[in-house]
Amino acid sequence: MSVQINDKISYGTMSLTWKPQPMSPDEVADMIHYVVSKYGIKFLNGGEFYGPDSANLKGFQRYFEKYNSPKNKELIVSIKGAADVNTLQPDGSKESVDRSIKNVLAHFPLENRPKILFETARVDQRVPIETTLSYINEYVHQGLLSGISLSETSGKTVLKALKVANISCVELELSFFTRDIVEDGVLKVCSENNIPIIAYSPVGRGMLTDYAVEHADELYETTRKDIRSWMDRFSEENYRANIAACKKLYDFAHDVKKTSLEALALSWILKVSEAKNLWGIEKVCKIIPIPSGSTKEKVDLNFGHLVELTDAEFEELEKIYQSTTLKGSRANEHMIKNMLV
Numbered sequence: 001m002s003v004q005i006n007d008k009i010s011y012g013t014m015s016l017t018w019k020p021q022p023m024s025p026d027e028v029a030d031m032i033h034y035v036v037s038k039y040g041i042k043f044l045n046g047g048e049f050y051g052p053d054s055a056n057l058k059g060f061q062r063y064f065e066k067y068n069s070p071k072n073k074e075l076i077v078s079i080k081g082a083a084d085v086n087t088l089q090p091d092g093s094k095e096s097v098d099r100s101i102k103n104v105l106a107h108f109p110l111e112n113r114p115k116i117l118f119e120t121a122r123v124d125q126r127v128p129i130e131t132t133l134s135y136i137n138e139y140v141h142q143g144l145l146s147g148i149s150l151s152e153t154s155g156k157t158v159l160k161a162l163k164v165a166n167i168s169c170v171e172l173e174l175s176f177f178t179r180d181i182v183e184d185g186v187l188k189v190c191s192e193n194n195i196p197i198i199a200y201s202p203v204g205r206g207m208l209t210d211y212a213v214e215h216a217d218e219l220y221e222t223t224r225k226d227i228r229s230w231m232d233r234f235s236e237e238n239y240r241a242n243i244a245a246c247k248k249l250y251d252f253a254h255d256v257k258k259t260s261l262e263a264l265a266l267s268w269i270l271k272v273s274e275a276k277n278l279w280g281i282e283k284v285c286k287i288i289p290i291p292s293g294s295t296k297e298k299v300d301l302n303f304g305h306l307v308e309l310t311d312a313e314f315e316e317l318e319k320i321y322q323s324t325t326l327k328g329s330r331a332n333e334h335m336i337k338n339m340l341v
Helices: 025-039 052-066 070-074 094-106 129-141 155-162 180-184 186-192 210-214 216-223 236-255 261-272 296-303 311-322
Strands: 043-047 076-081 115-120 147-151 167-173 197-200 276-278 281-283 287-289
Touching: 025 052, 025 296, 043 052, 043 197, 052 094, 076 094, 076 167, 094 115, 094 129, 115 129, 115 167, 129 147, 129 155, 147 155, 155 167, 155 186, 167 180, 167 186, 180 186, 186 281, 210 216, 210 236, 210 261, 216 236, 236 261, 236 311, 261 287, 261 296, 261 311
Parallel strands: 043 076, 076 115, 115 147, 147 167, 167 197, 197 287
Antiparallel strands: 276 281
């Protein structure tokens, strides 16, 4: 059985620890508590390699220790792992999967333990996906894991995976200007098989935010210090043009919907989720965006100002999309090799 995810919107924790100065375990715990308690979030997403020395996992561990409650058993935590910590390349070997899962489980207290999903960070093209999933399935059958997720898989790989395992969800990048999953066909495959998509980077890695448009210079300087500096869209030659493109959405958000750009970007995904007769798909699968937010203020901007989009407004936004092109790919030449595999 796959794990059912009921959230409309959920929380990603990468920005808390994968940065030059990771937040402390206590700070991570407090942020998770804020999101769970204020917004009723039940699904949380993290990564074994999100920061040095299992910093992300230590944050989760501290949360479940500091805020121990029977209600924590209602939570679902999906963790990416099985990546080489030095090269960040996926490693789907048994040795890697075993090491990673054991490390993940060691950070979650047994008392009031949440449901834990495990996903390999991308697909190791040296190992058949069916083989890697068989290693993870051993832990599911033992009751140590609740289920399996996939990460940056193509439609073809999802179909292969379904033959050997129950798949609870697939984590894929989706935002207003990043629609690779439509072109690849994985959105259609997930929709036809009723598999939820966990949409990471739903605000374009910070580009689809009020702050980006209003403080473009400051954001650019910040990106020089984190993983966005590796990405084509944030390169010096592309960044300014892309922020100008985002200004069109910013104007729509503020002038038409009286909300923030990030809230509009997230609301657009919620409109796509379970939509009928869209992009050649009879009914789109459930899509759950996982914005992050390393401060209460950022979390509130993401979660507190969502709006309903009418069909007419959605069409207006599609016209903006069709007339606008961001410069550069969503990653870089090296990273893209492990995306939608």
